[in-house]
Amino acid sequence: MSGPQPSAGDASVATLRGVGPQLAEKLAAHGLRTLQDLWLHLPLRYEDRTTLTPIRQLLPGMPAQVEGRVEAVERGFRYRPMLRVAIGDDSQSTLVLRFFHFRAAQAASFRVGKRVRCFGEPRPGQHGLEIVHPSYRLLDDDTDAALSASLDPVYPAVEGLGAATLARLIDAALQRLPPNDALELLPAAMREEFDLPEWREALLVLHRPPPDADIAALREGRHPAQRRLALEELLAHQLSLRRQRLALKRNGAQPLRPRGRLAAMLEKSLPFRLTGAQRRVLDTIRADLAQAQPMLRLVQGDVGSGKTVVAALAALAAVECGAQVALMAPTELLAEQHLNAFRAWLEPLRIEVVWLAGKVKGRARSDALARIAGGAAVVVGTHALVQDGVAFRNLALVIVDEQHRFGVHQRLALRDKGQEGSKVPHQLVMTATPIPRTLAMTAYADLDVSAIDELPPGRTPIQTVAINTQRRDEVVARIRAACAEGRQAYWVNTLIEQSEESDRPGAGARIEAQAAQTTFEQLSRQLPELRVGLIHGRMKPAEKQSTMTAFKRGEIHLLVATTVIEVGVDVPNASMMLIENAERLGLAQLHQLRGRVGRGATASSCVLMYQTPLSQLARERLAVMRETTDGFRIAEKDLELRGPGELLGTRQTGLATFRIADLVRDAPLLPSVQALADRIMTDSPALADALIARWVGSAARFASA
Known part of the structure; x- marks a missing residue:
């Protein structure tokens, strides 16, 4: 080739x-x-302007081109300016052209008897069919206006x-x-x-x-011409990611081959046994880490499947070999959850765990930087880990949680912190957002993908119901009853109202916080016998952590929150989740929020409260949430409803922004694309170069992140 x-x-x-x-x-x-x-x-x-359709043959909802003569013109101002033009043709039928935006000269040009050719979508009106704002041409009687030769x-x-x-x-x-x-x-x-x-x-x-x-x-989108371009574009992206993977693999990495003493000690101390899925994924990770090429593995698992303990056991492989581990999470709340878990598990084994986030200032920051540079075994933090001044002595394993929330450059920067000559750290990427197979085959083709597809024993299924917001008082009564039995609940407030202000930077978070504050005050009045807490993204980190700690201890019965609690919050006694304005959220986010309950032995419920009227998309989302708790099924449906761009996030530069291809529509092409990529990588490097240049261009350099 x-x-x-x-x-x-x-x-x-x-x-x-x-x-x-x-x-x-x-x-x-x-x-x-x-x-x-x-x-x-x-x-x-x-638009088909190759033929003329008699007015009598027009069908509602079917765009068509018609030609006729003006029979009547009417200008009205009942609610707003409006121009109605009635035209008729040889089929002895009449069609109304309706305009809401028009100029006086435009209205004057429609004289009775004037010949008009127009195109648009007919719909039922008060006096038969009408077309709103058609595209049109006024023709002279002696003009022989040719029809288009193509669509x-x-x-x-x-x-x-x-x-x-x-x-x-x-x-x-x-x-x-x-x-x-x-x-x-x-x-x-x-x-x-x-x-x-x-x-x-x-x-x-x-x-x-x-x-x-x-x-x-x-x-x-199933025409052979579209299929041709879609297949070539998917092929180019596949080749680009594979190229990046090969380039990274050529760098080499520090082989990590511990005897397993620390991992055995940690497993022995755990109050639970690992599931079969956890063990299978952990064995794969350990085999990767033992190699002299960098591991590039994505571990996906549904909410509550136990990814964090797998990450901790993987980290011990590096620690036992005298190397360092860095774990980066996208929010301080999630990073602190990891910090608390790692400290609880690793400090009894006399392993140092250092914390570094934006709120760590002054002497505490200087001390943390010194300990990292001095070789502290495990470092947990936010994007603060990639800032200037952070230097590792021997970083051999990078763990990135919820990686799709990071910008590409941040992931590259953390990897580069551990680069020594031609060696780079092993990379373990985790996500609690299950990835549809079609997305894994394209956007993550540069990673080996593992799935923890088994929940720990003892988890109870979550019952999900969707109810109209008019039944709010019933929900409040249910929360009162649940908390009276010693259980706890979440009340999640999404952004209730959009305004012009919400387009400004940070304004959405402010309005969301105000909505949560209002709900907090209402529920505090309605439920005076309960302790109600509040958490939102505009609170100071110390305030958020204090509130979450009180909730975990059972000192708060009902936690009013924004979607800041979407990931990483683990309170087994919380068994009820209410999501207000659930119709505003995507499936993945609804599933993540629901995953905050059902983490203990008590039967849990999730109430999706919505406002009417519901769009068709919102109806489908709520129906899926009621039907299943399987994150992988939900992810497939989310991809189908929203498309890959929203699912991955716009910061996945160059990966999900296809010009022609559609991952849902073109999923059947993917096996052929993978087979072709195998052949081209082996037989024709020049062809791979040309395809990547045509379709991916400079975006290819980001794909190794």
């Missing part, structure tokens, strides 16, 4: 006629810098640029498409194997579909 290096697409958009510095800047702000970027700026949908593309909007201008620029870029020989990367044999059209042909079909194109296939 071999692949030519494309170059025509690298030309700047500024080489197109009419594109000056200002327009080039607008395009660049949307990632449109080269001709190839314009080639790959594909239509969102298509008209509708492109994703570019701010500050009209749709017609954008279409003109894309058309100009397409005219600069070189012959297919200069564009094609996939060998003919490979295209035949998967029945794929040529790259140039696929592009032109998607930008200029012929009148007989399969509109349904284009709309659903």
